[in-house]
Amino acid sequence: MCIRDSYQGGIVPGNELRVVNIVDTDVEACCGTHCDNTSEVGWVKMLRTNRIQDGVVRLYFVAGERTIEKLNYERDILNDVCDMWSISAGEIVQTASRFFQDVKKLSSQTSKQEQKILSLEMKYVIDGKMKLVYLRSSQKNPTLYFSFLAAYAEGLKANQKGAIYIGQNFVFGQLGDPSLIDLEKLKKVLQEDNEKVDIKTRNNVAFQDEKKKTTKVDKILQFSFTGNVVFEKLAKCLAEQSYEAVSYTHLT
Numbered sequence: 001m002c003i004r005d006s007y008q009g010g011i012v013p014g015n016e017l018r019v020v021n022i023v024d025t026d027v028e029a030c031c032g033t034h035c036d037n038t039s040e041v042g043w044v045k046m047l048r049t050n051r052i053q054d055g056v057v058r059l060y061f062v063a064g065e066r067t068i069e070k071l072n073y074e075r076d077i078l079n080d081v082c083d084m085w086s087i088s089a090g091e092i093v094q095t096a097s098r099f100f101q102d103v104k105k106l107s108s109q110t111s112k113q114e115q116k117i118l119s120l121e122m123k124y125v126i127d128g129k130m131k132l133v134y135l136r137s138s139q140k141n142p143t144l145y146f147s148f149l150a151a152y153a154e155g156l157k158a159n160q161k162g163a164i165y166i167g168q169n170f171v172f173g174q175l176g177d178p179s180l181i182d183l184e185k186l187k188k189v190l191q192e193d194n195e196k197v198d199i200k201t202r203n204n205v206a207f208q209d210e211k212k213k214t215t216k217v218d219k220i221l222q223f224s225f226t227g228n229v230v231f232e233k234l235a236k237c238l239a240e241q242s243y244e245a246v247s248y249t250h251l252t
Contacts, residue, residue: 043067114144124246125163126155132180132243136231137167142224145172150205153217162221164243166234171225178203178221182241189237193228200224 018030035041045067047060062070078089087095125133139145145165153174156162162175171190175181183199190197201223206216235245 045070114139115148118144118148121246122149122152122155122163125161126152126159130244130246131160132162132175132238132241133246134164134166134235134238134243135246137165137170137172139165139167142167142170142172142226145174146224149174150207150217150222151209153205153207153220153222154215157217157220162243164238166229166231169226169229171223171229171234173221173223174205175221177219181221183223185241186234186237189233190225190227190229192233193230197225197227 019027020030021027042064044061044063047062047070050058050060052058078092081092082089085092085095121135142165149163149172153176156174156176158176160176160180162173162177162180164171164173164181171186173181183201187197187199190199201221203221204216204218205220205222206214208214239245
């Protein structure tokens with residue numbers, strides 16, 4: 001191997017570059033502690049690996065006293081976990097697995113409940129007296145609305161109604177007709193708290209029913225924005241466009 005090719009660390013940190021040649025094993029540029037014998041290194045603990053490119057893998061490890069420090073640190077974490085869960089070290093994996101499965105089950109149940117709540121909200125809007133509404137969302141992102149709101153596009157279009165969800169960092173709306181909102185006014189309000197405002201829009205959506213039949217709805221408006229959102233400002237802007245607030249007291 002050419003000595004020049006053995007060094008891949010960028011600019012050499014100094015005037016000299018020490019190259020270590022282990023006969024019939026490897027040739028590497030030296031980057032650290034010099035030992036007369038490998039026995040001086042002591043314990044070595046691998047932390048992680050990182051694939052740089054084909055055939056090149058970077059190893060992260062500690063050696064000597066730092067290995068003991070790392071092992072003590074990990075031991076302290078295990079002890080804290082055992083105290084927190086009131087279990088022995090031998091029960092950590094089994095307990096963690098049970099917790100993980102419980103969280104997955106709870107997440108699934110929560111997702112189903114969120115879909116039911118969304119269904120009730122849309123039923124209230126479509127069948128109720130209010131034509132244009134906005135709701136304060138507790139969702140962390142608009143994924144729920146992207147995934148399931150399209151199924152109610154037909155009802156919103158048939159009744160010329162619209163619903164807008166306002167979260168902490170997003171706005172998501174679906175309207176039965178594009179004329180039911182002035183997005184330029186909404187954009188101006190959002191520009192007060194964002195350097196750049198990109199409201200994504202589409203005029204058709206598609207969804208599948210329980211029988212996997214796909215239905216496409218045209219000439220509606222679905223829009224979304226992600227960024228800084230001040231609920232009070234948007235509520236005022238929407239109220240000026242004849243939108244009414246819906247709270248959970250309306251749904252009970």
